[in-house]
Amino acid sequence: xxxxxxLKGRAWVWPDDVNTDIIIPFxxxxxxxxxxxxxxxxxxxxxxxxxxxxxxxDLFVAGKNFGGGSSREQAPVAIKYSNVAAVVAESFxxxxxxxxxxIGLPALEVPGITKQVKQFDExxxxxxxxxxxxxxxxxxxxxxxxxxxxxxMQEGGLVEYYKRHHNFPWETLETKAVAR
Amino acid sequence: xxxxxxxxxTLTFAEKIISVRADGAEKVHRPGxxxxxPVDLAMAQDSTGPxxxxxxxxxxxxxxxxxxxxxxxIDHSFPAPDEKVANLHHLMRxxxxxxxVRLVEGSISHQHLLENHVVPGMVLFGADSHTxxxxxxxxxxxxxxSSEMAAxxxxxxxxxxxxxxxxxxxxxxxKKGVFARDIVSHFIGTxxxxxxxxxxxxxxxxxxKDLSIASRACISNNSMECGCKLSIxxxxxxxxxxxRSVNRKSMYExxxxxxxxxxxxxxxxxxxxxxxxxxxxxxxKVKEVGEVEGTPVDQAFIGSxxxxxxxxxxxxxxxxxxxxxxTGTRCVITPASKSVFEQxxxxxxxxxxxxxxxxxTNATCGACVGTHLxxxxxxxxxxxxxxxxxxxxxxxxxxxxxxxxxATAAASAIEGKIADPRRYL
Numbered sequence: 001x002x003x004x005x006x007l008k009g010r011a012w013v014w015p016d017d018v019n020t021d022i023i024i025p026f027x028x029x030x031x032x033x034x035x036x037x038x039x040x041x042x043x044x045x046x047x048x049x050x051x052x053x054x055x056x057x058d059l060f061v062a063g064k065n066f067g068g069g070s071s072r073e074q075a076p077v078a079i080k081y082s083n084v085a086a087v088v089a090e091s092f093x094x095x096x097x098x099x100x101x102x103i104g105l106p107a108l109e110v111p112g113i114t115k116q117v118k119q120f121d122e123x124x125x126x127x128x129x130x131x132x133x134x135x136x137x138x139x140x141x142x143x144x145x146x147x148x149x150x151x152x153m154q155e156g157g158l159v160e161y162y163k164r165h166h167n168f169p170w171e172t173l174e175t176k177a178v179a180r
Numbered sequence: 181x182x183x184x185x186x187x188x189x190t191l192t193f194a195e196k197i198i199s200v201r202a203d204g205a206e207k208v209h210r211p212g213x214x215x216x217x218p219v220d221l222a223m224a225q226d227s228t229g230p231x232x233x234x235x236x237x238x239x240x241x242x243x244x245x246x247x248x249x250x251x252x253x254i255d256h257s258f259p260a261p262d263e264k265v266a267n268l269h270h271l272m273r274x275x276x277x278x279x280x281v282r283l284v285e286g287s288i289s290h291q292h293l294l295e296n297h298v299v300p301g302m303v304l305f306g307a308d309s310h311t312x313x314x315x316x317x318x319x320x321x322x323x324x325x326s327s328e329m330a331a332x333x334x335x336x337x338x339x340x341x342x343x344x345x346x347x348x349x350x351x352x353x354x355k356k357g358v359f360a361r362d363i364v365s366h367f368i369g370t371x372x373x374x375x376x377x378x379x380x381x382x383x384x385x386x387x388x389k390d391l392s393i394a395s396r397a398c399i400s401n402n403s404m405e406c407g408c409k410l411s412i413x414x415x416x417x418x419x420x421x422x423x424r425s426v427n428r429k430s431m432y433e434x435x436x437x438x439x440x441x442x443x444x445x446x447x448x449x450x451x452x453x454x455x456x457x458x459x460x461x462x463x464x465k466v467k468e469v470g471e472v473e474g475t476p477v478d479q480a481f482i483g484s485x486x487x488x489x490x491x492x493x494x495x496x497x498x499x500x501x502x503x504x505x506x507t508g509t510r511c512v513i514t515p516a517s518k519s520v521f522e523q524x525x526x527x528x529x530x531x532x533x534x535x536x537x538x539x540x541t542n543a544t545c546g547a548c549v550g551t552h553l554x555x556x557x558x559x560x561x562x563x564x565x566x567x568x569x570x571x572x573x574x575x576x577x578x579x580x581x582x583x584x585x586x587a588t589a590a591a592s593a594i595e596g597k598i599a600d601p602r603r604y605l
Contacts, residue, residue, distance in 0.1 A: 017373050017374070017462060019568075019570045021568065021570035021571060021572055021573045022570060022571050022572070025550065025572045025573075025577075026227065026256070026549040026550055026551055026573070027549075027550050027551050027555075027575075029227065030226070030227035030256060030257060030265065030268070030549070030551060031262070031264035031265055031268070032264065033230050033231060033234050033268065033271070044572065044577070045570070045571040045572045045577055046571075048577070064374060065373055065374035065377065065407065068373055068374065068377075068407060069309065069405075069568060069570060070308075070309050070568075071228060071306075071307055071308055071309040071311075071323040071324060071325055072227065072228065072325070073228065073231055073307075073325035073326040073327060074231065077231075091374065091377070093374065093377060093407050094377055094378050094407060094409055095309060095323050095324060095325060098324060098325060098328060099324075099325035099327070099328075102325055102327035102328050102331075103325075103327055146214055148214075148339075157327065158235065158239070158327045158328070158330070158331055159235055159238045159239050159327070162239040162240075162241070162331070162334070163238075163239065163240060167335075168331050168334075168335055168337075170214075170216050170337075170338070170339035171216070171335065171337070173214060173216060173339065
């Protein structure tokens with residue numbers, strides 16, 4: 001599955017430091033292996049009814065350090081299976097960020113973005129240009145990520161990638177020392 | 181080339197270990213470089229392993245790369261508290277039968293690996309954020325998610341970006357009632373919840389020699405709460421003594437160079453630290469105990485991979501001995517591993533705990549993640565030696581968690597409210 005390059009949707013705006021315990025509590029995520037079931041507990045720490053309110057194609061816009069804490073991949077999985085199309089944040093916690101690419105959930109780091117977007121603004125995430133277009137039409141480029149990670153995300157994550165290529169994207173990387 | 185890298189005076193620990201270990205490279209890597217690391221040990225536990233198993237099977241990989249290097253640990257909810265968990269545990273045991281990988285039940289992964297498998301210089305990826313604990317003995321150890329773990333099972337390799345490093349210079353001597361946990365809490369309060377994000381923390385300075393391996397493990401483990409990738413204590417005489425005693429050999433003993441460059445440097449005088457408590461909601465809302473003293477608590481929890489080691493239980497026992505847990509307050513004590521549990525029973529700590537009115541459970545993550553053995557109800561308040569105080573972490577989303585050392589938690593159990601442990605030591 002290749003993701004469409006422009007994702008239009010309404011934005012849920014979240015604060016700084018939204019951790020994975022908020023995104024999906026342990027006691028729910030550790031009791032199922034079904035992503036559809038996980039999505040019923042998405043954002044439970046803020047709103048146990050979130051799953052009833054989210055609409056397909058919605059987008060997340062968050063403050064700094066989104067997805068901190070636990071390594072639980074069920075956190076981006078719960079977001080993805082809530083049919084949220086992409087997550088934009090001022091910054092991401094390290095493991096959550098890796099997990100987004102590994103499962104094919106677009107994650108774009110855009111410093112300052114929460115000052116440009118209000119709750120339920122219609123915005124556009126452009127996966128081709130790796131940028132966000134806010135309601136006033138201004139374009140906000142996301143921080144660059146290595147090409148192999150964007151490719152992985154475009155192809156839908158590690159399962160889809162491996163099924164197609166029978167290897168992992170980093171196995172073909174040339175490791176290069178940077179002079180300084 | 182390998183020896184040149186090890187001797188390079190300009191490299192941090194992270195730069196050195198990645199440069200030495202990176203796949204086929206043996207050349208100097210600097211922060212920002214993307215490398216591929218061969219994996220010496222891959223660990224997944226019972227809340228990340230089942231998803232990794234599902235992903236592995238969906239990928240259609242016929243067999244794992246090396247069963248002897250793959251550890252599945254049933255620790256978070258052990259023994260299974262309900263049918264749903266039991267079914268996922270069953271899935272793990274079936275995977276173990278099919279692929280011949282290692283199975284551990286009933287010890288927390290990080291403590292089990294430290295006691296039995298970790299050696300300095302190894303590359304360890306774990307599907308658990310607190311995997312960075314093994315940095316306490318100079319290993320490259322960091323957390324990943326379930327899909328990347330499945331990729332490691334398939335290929336034995338994983339990509340890693342070379343992190344920038346932070347240096348923390350520890351000086352001074354512990355005052356009464358202050359422990360490793362207070363140092364790391366103080367540090368997280370200083371740098372903030374994302375202050376170590378993507379970074380490698382090196383704990384250095386003259387006070388390091390006074391820290392036991394268990395105390396270093398507490399600090400490396402809890403460093404995760406500022407988002408770090410690695411949290412490192414270089415091998416020293418104590419580390420060497422520890423590995424002699426357990427009869428395991430280092431792969432590499434790596435020391436950062438004296439001219440290495442750091443993104444940030446911090447000085448901590450341990451002698452100036454007093455017992456610290458993090459207020460509910462965020463791990464970096466760190467206060468001195470006096471500022472929150474007297475807050476009523478429904479439960480005190482002493483345990484977790486951060487603070488469930490033998491030395492933690494010894495301090496808890498010292499405080500609880502001859503006292504009773506306050507009526508109306510529960511005190512739950514959960515060791516980090518089977519061996520800690522056994523030691524606590526053999527040396528009389530269990531008896532002290534039971535006489536005080538505390539509950540002494542088997543080794544598991546348990547209450548820390550709100551899965552069993554001490555789940556919090558609506559509006560309940562807990563003081564806990566576990567690593568996180570996030571919304572709903574230990575149960576109801578209206579419950580509240582204060583984080584502190586085992587000593588502070590034990591003193592609070594006696595008084596039924598947050599208490600200064602120095603009165604009991």
